[in-house]
Amino acid sequence: MLRPSEIAESFRIATSALRVNLMRSILTMGGVVVGIVLVVVMGWTIKGLDAVWERTIGIIGRDMLYMDKWNWAGGGNWRDAEARKDITERQAWLLAERMESAEYVMPLARSWNGSVTLGNKQIMCSVQGTTQSYGNTPAGTTEQGRWFTGSEALQGSHVVVLGHGVNRTLFPDNDGVGKTIKIGGIPYTVIGVVEKRGFIFMDFIDNQVFISLNAFKSTFGFFGRSFSIAIKAGNEKLLDIVRDEARGYLREIRNVPPGKDDDFSINEMQAFDAQVTTIRIVIWMVGIGLTVLAFIVGSIGIMNIMFVSVTERTKEIGIRKAIGARRSSVLLQFLIESSMICLLGALIALPIAQILVGSARWVAIGPLKQEWVSAVSPFIQVDLLFIAIAVSVVVGLLAGFLPALRASRLDPVECLRFE
Amino acid sequence: MTDTPETQAPSQPIIHIEHITKVYEMGNEDVHALRDVSLDIGNNEYVAIMGPSGSGKSTLMNMLGCLDTPTSGTYLFKGEDVKSMSDDELAMIRNKEIGFVFQTFNLLPRATALQNVELPLVYAGVKSSLRKQQAEAALESVGLRDRMDHRPNELSGGQRQRVAIARALVTKPSIILADEPTGNLDSKTGQDIMDLFERLWKLGNTVILVTHEEDVARHARRIIRVRDGLVESDDVTSK
Ligand SMILES: Nc1ncnc2c1ncn2[C@@H]1O[C@H](COP(=O)(O)OP(=O)(O)O)[C@@H](O)[C@H]1O
Ligand SMILES: [Mg+2]
Numbered sequence: 001m002l003r004p005s006e007i008a009e010s011f012r013i014a015t016s017a018l019r020v021n022l023m024r025s026i027l028t029m030g031g032v033v034v035g036i037v038l039v040v041v042m043g044w045t046i047k048g049l050d051a052v053w054e055r056t057i058g059i060i061g062r063d064m065l066y067m068d069k070w071n072w073a074g075g076g077n078w079r080d081a082e083a084r085k086d087i088t089e090r091q092a093w094l095l096a097e098r099m100e101s102a103e104y105v106m107p108l109a110r111s112w113n114g115s116v117t118l119g120n121k122q123i124m125c126s127v128q129g130t131t132q133s134y135g136n137t138p139a140g141t142t143e144q145g146r147w148f149t150g151s152e153a154l155q156g157s158h159v160v161v162l163g164h165g166v167n168r169t170l171f172p173d174n175d176g177v178g179k180t181i182k183i184g185g186i187p188y189t190v191i192g193v194v195e196k197r198g199f200i201f202m203d204f205i206d207n208q209v210f211i212s213l214n215a216f217k218s219t220f221g222f223f224g225r226s227f228s229i230a231i232k233a234g235n236e237k238l239l240d241i242v243r244d245e246a247r248g249y250l251r252e253i254r255n256v257p258p259g260k261d262d263d264f265s266i267n268e269m270q271a272f273d274a275q276v277t278t279i280r281i282v283i284w285m286v287g288i289g290l291t292v293l294a295f296i297v298g299s300i301g302i303m304n305i306m307f308v309s310v311t312e313r314t315k316e317i318g319i320r321k322a323i324g325a326r327r328s329s330v331l332l333q334f335l336i337e338s339s340m341i342c343l344l345g346a347l348i349a350l351p352i353a354q355i356l357v358g359s360a361r362w363v364a365i366g367p368l369k370q371e372w373v374s375a376v377s378p379f380i381q382v383d384l385l386f387i388a389i390a391v392s393v394v395v396g397l398l399a400g401f402l403p404a405l406r407a408s409r410l411d412p413v414e415c416l417r418f419e
Numbered sequence: 420m421t422d423t424p425e426t427q428a429p430s431q432p433i434i435h436i437e438h439i440t441k442v443y444e445m446g447n448e449d450v451h452a453l454r455d456v457s458l459d460i461g462n463n464e465y466v467a468i469m470g471p472s473g474s475g476k477s478t479l480m481n482m483l484g485c486l487d488t489p490t491s492g493t494y495l496f497k498g499e500d501v502k503s504m505s506d507d508e509l510a511m512i513r514n515k516e517i518g519f520v521f522q523t524f525n526l527l528p529r530a531t532a533l534q535n536v537e538l539p540l541v542y543a544g545v546k547s548s549l550r551k552q553q554a555e556a557a558l559e560s561v562g563l564r565d566r567m568d569h570r571p572n573e574l575s576g577g578q579r580q581r582v583a584i585a586r587a588l589v590t591k592p593s594i595i596l597a598d599e600p601t602g603n604l605d606s607k608t609g610q611d612i613m614d615l616f617e618r619l620w621k622l623g624n625t626v627i628l629v630t631h632e633e634d635v636a637r638h639a640r641r642i643i644r645v646r647d648g649l650v651e652s653d654d655v656t657s658k
Contacts, residue, residue, distance in 0.1 A: 003544030016529055319525045322486055323586065324514020324542040326507045413487045416525065 014337040029345035031298025036349035042287035048376035063233040071265035086226035103234030126208035129216025145177040145192030156214030160188040164196040165206030299399035306403035318415025331408040338400025346392035432459040439492035452478040454648035467639035518587025522599035533567040557585040577608035597628040
């Protein structure tokens with residue numbers, strides 16, 4: 001067993017050796033510094049991605065389900081989906097009536113490519129016909145004006161709530177509420193604007209306009225359209241119950257025989273997670289590859305300098321052994337020295353990484369949306385600091401092992417004869 | 420322990436070696452540094468190992484100090500067979516039982532006198548405060564209390580050797596082994612160091628010193644003469 005006094009001595013030796021050979025040590029640290037910068041920047045990037053993603057999903061809510069003819073994630077067989085019968089208005093309303101466990105069940109009709117015009121400004125965007133209650137969900141929360149009322153929905157009044165992106169395009173001065181635009185050539189009064197909702201992968205959410213189902217029917221008609229049903233469970237924990245209930249009823253409503261597959265898809269927010277995971281994996285693979293390379297180069301440098309250090313201090317090793325240092329003591333002395341070199345590398349790397357991370361974020365504020373950037377921490381996270389430190393120590397231990405082992409096995413008599 | 424008559428004798432020797440040899444391989448040539456050495460050294464002896472350069476004195480001293488192990492023969496240190504000890508056990512013996520003093524002092528250049536003297540206690544696992552206290556006492560006993568914070572290069576040769584002696588003393592070892600301790604000192608300083616050994620011996624320490632100088636050997640109470648790896652004579656001097 002190593003004694004505390006020996007361990008303390010090892011640290012003392014290592015710091016003094018480092019001080020004496022500071023320049024040499026710093027020069028050999030290059031690889032380790034690069035490796036640690038890479039680890040930290042990579043970790044930060046992935047965390048940033050996750051944070052942006054969580055913010056995106058978090059606003060819509062992980063408790064949302066979309067019953068649809070199509071599978072959004074593109075999974076399953078596209079031809080199978082195409083062969084499915086459309087979800088009709090009647091089926092959508094039947095489901096809405098029967099569902100009991102969910103907070104909101106909202107039939108939706110959609111025209112993916114509706115024309116929306118203001119004067120001679122025209123954009124093509126998704127026009128969504130939906131219910132009054134959609135205005136109570138996060139996806140329909142207005143930042144200006146209001147959602148349409150139950151009676152407006154019933155009457156099919158030509159009132160429209162704009163998505164955040166559409167509002168910004170049509171009304172850069174943010175003065176759209178009360179103005180009239182044309183949807184599918186029909187005049188509509190803008191009564192509200194929805195808060196910004198879409199971030200990564202979900203930009204389309206902001207590029208749509210919302211009208212009541214009856215207004216949709218009069219402007220676009222329901223013929224040849226498959227309805228979706230947006231279901232807000234109200235609570236992520238209820239999701240399983242709500243999903244089961246919705247599936248059961250919709251199968252019943254669409255007369256799916258027992259034992260047959262669903263002839264519809266249940267789309268959930270998780271469907272998008274796969275895309276994030278892919279990006280995350282790509283970052284990891286590139287990052288890990290570069291990091292391992294940097295650490296290999298770094299370790300070789302450190303191993304080399306440690307062998308030099310052992311040779312330079314042969315006499316010292318002899319003296320220490322003569323007065324009673326055991327093998328483990330000498331081993332520890334050099335292991336601590338090599339890990340401290342790497343630790344010093346980490347201390348150099350961390351500010352560099354912080355500068356990189358900070359500037360990356362600062363640069364991103366220009367071209368990227370403020371909302372994304374604000375979700376990303378401007379600082380290296382504490383756990384990344386610890387990971388960096390742990391990794392550097394491990395690299396130090398590995399790189400220092402062979403030199404330290406050699407030192408510990410030196411014959412004291414030979415060492416003392418060494419000049 | 421072994422039941423040999425030696426170990427049962429009333430005054431068991433600290434060192435008992437029998438027919439020790441040491442052969443170094445130099446390329447394809449064997450160097451017989453020790454050919455056949457047997458001797459006993461008891462408690463509170465003051466022994467000089469004498470002989471011309473290359474006769475095997477240092478080899479013998481390294482052997483006695485458990486720094487090296489014999490090629491053949493038996494070495495019982497306080498009745499225990501050194502051959503059966505592991506590297507770490509030998510290190511422990513060197514730490515607790517042996518105090519080395521070398522011709523070239525062998526101090527750590529970057530450590531202060533106090534830190535140098537503390538070092539054996541570090542490896543003995545003594546706590547920092549006690550360590551400091553004991554090291555200070557050892558430095559005091561060699562008259563260097565006021566030089567504790569000096570590094571070796573700030574000390575004279577004689578002072579360095581005193582630090583080395585303090586380091587050898589600090590663990591209160593069974594024997595002090597000194598290999599040509601005055602070899603790098605002028606005769607006046609050498610005399611001071613010899614006086615110090617004399618005093619240590621009188622205080623009850625066992626002192627073994629290696630030298631090729633008659634003047635130095637004369638201080639001891641027993642002189643073992645070595646030549647070509649063999650003991651030539653082993654006499655108690657009258658004094
Ligand atoms: N480590 C070693 N390797 C090879 N030969 C050695 C070694 N140590 C000592 N010798 C040889 O052993 C003989 C005795 O050396 P040593 O004990 O140092 O003599 P002394 O101290 O009496 O001058 C010499 O011939 C020397 O060259
Ligand atoms: Mg010699």
